[in-house]
Structure formats: structure tokens, C-alpha cells
Amino acid sequence: MAVSLYTSGSSGEPQRLDKRFDQLDAELATQASLWPLSGRLVVSQVSHQHIYGLLFSILRPLCENSPFSARACRYPETLYTWLQHCQATGKRMILVSAPPALSRLPEALDWEPVSAALATIYSSGAPLSKDASDRVHERLGHPVHEVYGSSETGGIAWRVQQHAADWSALPGVEVSHDEDHRLWLRSRHLEIPDQWQRQADLIARTPQGFELLGRADRIVKIGGKRISLTAMDQALSALPGVERAQTLTLQRRDLRLAAIVQLSPNEIPHDHRHHRDTVKRLRRELAAHFETPVLPRYWRFVAPWPTNSQGKLSAEIRQHLFLDLEDRRAPRWLGERLHENGWQVTLEVPEHCAYVDGHFDGQPVLPGIALVHWAMQQARRLFTLSGEFESLERLRFPQPLLPGDRFEMTLDYRRGDGTESLRLECESQRGKHVTGRVALIHRQARES
Known part of the structure; x- marks a missing residue:
């Protein structure tokens, strides 16, 4: 095995995932054929502990003889400084990013004078909203190349939303679906490359490729973090004062979690202060089991269940x-x-x-x-x-x-x-x- 990764499965428990050298080689070759680095500087806003960050920000530069930043670029101000440096030294930069970072590009920074130093923007981990994609394009002057895949499957498809909302399969990746719209995949990036494998994603075929319809197993990514909605529902329903709960995703500026909660009659908030205190209590208790970025942002307290x-x-x-x-x-x-x-x-x-x-x-x-x-x-x-x-x-x-x-x-x-x-x-x-x-x-x- 070349590397072992840990990812959450449908149960939410960390699962060990081993990758062979031939799987990594196949994926690196696919990416290099589509988007060669050509000696440009790679600056990453994602961790190398994620398969996407490992491939794009470390292994690709090493294999393609391109310079890269050894530290993750966590803040927009640091990104701005990198662009200033590249512009002053005549370098071109490739940005490896993700929806949370791209959605928070501050308008207060004057991006236009430094955007010429940018060559390409990549994003993965979760679909980027169209509004966020358009804002990035407007501020940085370049469209975002989104890569869809997972640690288990490797890269599956890509898109540029300014061209089309549909996803196009990567070279060498075969995509199909069954009568339930479950995605079937055959790819050299998989553990068994010549065998069709069913995935949890739901898709609809389009003339240009396919459209993502969500997950069949209620696993979603919020802020780049994988979360089981079923596990969140169960955790919420077990809290004191909660009789029933269901979570769902809402596409606002980016994908956020919303919660519909039936409380016992004496727990229902009737004004702003009690509503705020109830939300704080529920989020605080959930934080013992889930990371803060995946906690519900929007709350609706109902009685009875609608x-x-x-x-x-x-x-x-x-x-x-x-x-x-x-x-x-x-x-x-x-x-x-x-x-x-x-x-x-x-x-x-x-x-x-x-x-x-x-x-x-x-x-x-x-x-x-x-x-x-x-x-x-x-x-x-x-x-x-x-x-x-x-x-x-x-x-x-x-x-x-x-x-x-x-x-x-x-x-x-x-x-x-x-x-x-x-x-x-x-x-x-x-x-x-x-x-x-x-x-x-x-x-x-x-x-x-």
C-alpha cells in the first residue's frame, strides 16, 4: 500500500482506506493530462490529510516538478500576500481550495490588481454554490474548476459552472446509473478498476454529462466535512426536551444544515431571547459529538409535527x-x-x-x-x-x-x-x- 487514509463511513465512525501506488499513479496521470502544472507555483488552502489536498498540493507538484507552498494558506489575507509576491516576481500561481474558503473571500481586499498572477483555481470537498462561484470569478478574474469525488472513489468528474452546471466524467472514468438513479462507477482510481461499483450518490444523466441529486444514504458534506444526517437526527432526538427531529440541507451562500425540531410543550420558545437560548443549548450539546462547522445553522421549532x-x-x-x-x-x-x-x-x-x-x-x-x-x-x-x-x-x-x-x-x-x-x-x-x-x-x- 502507498498510503492509508481515514474517512467516515455511513455510520459516522472513522474508516481506514488503503490506496495502492497504481491507484495514485492513475489519478495523477489523469489530472496531469487535463490540467498540467507547467512549473507554476501551487498554493493550497486545504490539508494534505485529505486525499484531494494530498494529490493536488503535494504529489502533483512533486511528480510534475513544480514548486509548492509547504504550509496551508488558511486566510484570505495570506492568499492576497501570495498573489502580490507572485506578481512582483513574475510567477504564476495555482490555487488549490475548497468551498468554505472560496465562499469567504472578503470584498474589502482589492483583488483586481493581483489577480493577473493567478493561473487556475481548483475546488473540491463539496459542490460550490453558483453564487459563490460567480463571486470568485468576479473577484479573482478566473473561473473555479470543481472536482467531484471522494476518498473511496478518487476523482470522478469536473465542471466549471460559468460554462455549465453539469459534471463531466474525468478521462478513463465511466459513469452510469440504475433505475433508482444510484451512481455506478468503473475507474482506474477504484480498488478494483475493471468492476462496476455502486455508489451512494444519486445522479441524472444530461446531454453534457450528469447532474448530482444528493446522497441515497443521507451522507452530505457541510463546509467540506462529511456528516450523516441520520446520525445528526438521532443525536438531536436524544437530547432533553426534544421529542422528534429531522435535519436537511439548505443551499444558501453555501450548503448549510437546517433542523426541524419538535420540542416538549414546556420547552417551546415564544420570543427571541428564549429562541436564541434554546438554539445555543442544543448546539452546545451537539458539539460534544459533532464538529462545529456541521451543526445546524437554521432551526424551526414545531408542535405538533407538520x-x-x-x-x-x-x-x-x-x-x-x-x-x-x-x-x-x-x-x-x-x-x-x-x-x-x-x-x-x-x-x-x-x-x-x-x-x-x-x-x-x-x-x-x-x-x-x-x-x-x-x-x-x-x-x-x-x-x-x-x-x-x-x-x-x-x-x-x-x-x-x-x-x-x-x-x-x-x-x-x-x-x-x-x-x-x-x-x-x-x-x-x-x-x-x-x-x-x-x-x-x-x-x-x-x-x-
């Missing part, structure tokens, strides 16, 4: 739970249930809600009219209203809602004798926040 008519936490419900991240005007939806003549919807006022901007500097509050707007949005979805807003009747706002407040919105829809109305009431642990009625009218009736 499901569709088939009893499933569907993709539509998951999307609804995190809609406020995409739309700053939306409330934070946490579930709903039938209530007498209508529905009761659990909502929170997002801390960064657009409607609290400017209301007021000393203590931000949610304007009352925003509650009416939210009520109409929820009612149109839940009741499929045929009428339109006409007027407000007996509307009262006993006290304002604050950012982070959790509240119940009760909506009763009534129709009869040619009239339609929506009875609205919002209440939190601090008391009532709005009561009143919205009169509705049909467009045809109004025009006549």
Missing part, C-alpha cells in the same frame, strides 16, 4: 418552513391545524423581517397592517378565497408583536347572503395582538 394529508413531512412542507429565508416579507411558518370554522396557523415574526425596518429604532415592532397582509395570504392559500379585500371592521391592535415572537393566527371564513368575511385573531403568550374582521367582495359585484 405533515400532509398522507402523514408525511413532504418537500412542500419543508420548503414552507424555510420560506422566510428566501422572502424577507414572509412570516416564519411553523405549522397549521383545523380550528372550528377555519384554521389556526402557528407563525413567528422573523428577526430580519422587512416589515420591521424603520418601526422603530429603539424597539422594532411589526406594523399591524403587516398582520392583516399575512392573514390574507394565509387565507387565500387555506380557503381558496373567491372574494377580494374590501374593508376592515372592528379591527383592534391591543399590543404589537416583536421580532422573534411566536403567535397563533386564527382564521375563520364565513360566507352567506351574498357576503364573505374573514375573522382574524392573533395571540401569543403575552396576550392578543389583533382582533377584527376583513370584509370581502367579488370583483364582478364591485364592478357592477
Whole structure:
């Protein structure tokens, strides 16, 4: 064996992985045929203890007779200094990086004067978001060459997102999939090179290559760290006060973990301070078992567990739970249930809600009219209203809602004798926040 690596398997336990010289030679030859170093300086932002860092930042320079930095370039300021040095000495630099480092390139540094010293940028460990890829291209003046693979499989495919979002198989790598869209691979980089092997990744073939659809075994990479979502779910569910939990990934500026957690009734936070303290407690307890970068960033505390008519936490419900991240005007939806003549919807006022901007500097509050707007949005979805807003009747706002407040919105829809109305009431642990009625009218009736 040439080298032994340790990587986490589906159980999350470190697994020993042995690589032979012929496997390493095959992968080095593949990379050199695609992207020869040509004597340029290699500067790495990833550890050589990862197979990608070992191959790209140490073995390739040694085999291709190119200089390389002996220390990892951990900070953007250090990268900037390297580029300044290369520009001053007439050298060209190859950057070996990863999504976390590339996603945090500070705009404050003036990259344009030194970007000419850069020749190529490589990234691996996890897919880079399109937004991050575009920002790197804009600031450093070069597209990112992403390499997809793992310690077990070696390199599989590559892409440049400014050209196409699809992945193209590396030379000598054969890619296929079965009826379940599970990836099948045959490659000289594998332990048994002439045998098709099934992988945990899900793919869809495209005319240009293939698209990644996620992992069948719920193993994902967050910030370049491999994590089992199943293990995270189990750890969360075992914590005091947690009745049920499920984690999922969200693609924001980069891939982040989100958690949907059903707490016991006395543990549910009802304001910003208790919400923050609950998140801190759960993250602190999880940190005993997981590295900090993989801990959930976004939290939704629900009661009861939200499901569709088939009893499933569907993709539509998951999307609804995190809609406020995409739309700053939306409330934070946490579930709903039938209530007498209508529905009761659990909502929170997002801390960064657009409607609290400017209301007021000393203590931000949610304007009352925003509650009416939210009520109409929820009612149109839940009741499929045929009428339109006409007027407000007996509307009262006993006290304002604050950012982070959790509240119940009760909506009763009534129709009869040619009239339609929506009875609205919002209440939190601090008391009532709005009561009143919205009169509705049909467009045809109004025009006549």
C-alpha cells in the first residue's frame, strides 16, 4: 500500500482506506493530462490529510516538478500576500481550495490588481454554490474548476459552472446509473478498476454529462466535512426536551444544515431571547459529538409535527418552513391545524423581517397592517378565497408583536347572503395582538 487514509463511513465512525501506488499513479496521470502544472507555483488552502489536498498540493507538484507552498494558506489575507509576491516576481500561481474558503473571500481586499498572477483555481470537498462561484470569478478574474469525488472513489468528474452546471466524467472514468438513479462507477482510481461499483450518490444523466441529486444514504458534506444526517437526527432526538427531529440541507451562500425540531410543550420558545437560548443549548450539546462547522445553522421549532394529508413531512412542507429565508416579507411558518370554522396557523415574526425596518429604532415592532397582509395570504392559500379585500371592521391592535415572537393566527371564513368575511385573531403568550374582521367582495359585484 502507498498510503492509508481515514474517512467516515455511513455510520459516522472513522474508516481506514488503503490506496495502492497504481491507484495514485492513475489519478495523477489523469489530472496531469487535463490540467498540467507547467512549473507554476501551487498554493493550497486545504490539508494534505485529505486525499484531494494530498494529490493536488503535494504529489502533483512533486511528480510534475513544480514548486509548492509547504504550509496551508488558511486566510484570505495570506492568499492576497501570495498573489502580490507572485506578481512582483513574475510567477504564476495555482490555487488549490475548497468551498468554505472560496465562499469567504472578503470584498474589502482589492483583488483586481493581483489577480493577473493567478493561473487556475481548483475546488473540491463539496459542490460550490453558483453564487459563490460567480463571486470568485468576479473577484479573482478566473473561473473555479470543481472536482467531484471522494476518498473511496478518487476523482470522478469536473465542471466549471460559468460554462455549465453539469459534471463531466474525468478521462478513463465511466459513469452510469440504475433505475433508482444510484451512481455506478468503473475507474482506474477504484480498488478494483475493471468492476462496476455502486455508489451512494444519486445522479441524472444530461446531454453534457450528469447532474448530482444528493446522497441515497443521507451522507452530505457541510463546509467540506462529511456528516450523516441520520446520525445528526438521532443525536438531536436524544437530547432533553426534544421529542422528534429531522435535519436537511439548505443551499444558501453555501450548503448549510437546517433542523426541524419538535420540542416538549414546556420547552417551546415564544420570543427571541428564549429562541436564541434554546438554539445555543442544543448546539452546545451537539458539539460534544459533532464538529462545529456541521451543526445546524437554521432551526424551526414545531408542535405538533407538520405533515400532509398522507402523514408525511413532504418537500412542500419543508420548503414552507424555510420560506422566510428566501422572502424577507414572509412570516416564519411553523405549522397549521383545523380550528372550528377555519384554521389556526402557528407563525413567528422573523428577526430580519422587512416589515420591521424603520418601526422603530429603539424597539422594532411589526406594523399591524403587516398582520392583516399575512392573514390574507394565509387565507387565500387555506380557503381558496373567491372574494377580494374590501374593508376592515372592528379591527383592534391591543399590543404589537416583536421580532422573534411566536403567535397563533386564527382564521375563520364565513360566507352567506351574498357576503364573505374573514375573522382574524392573533395571540401569543403575552396576550392578543389583533382582533377584527376583513370584509370581502367579488370583483364582478364591485364592478357592477
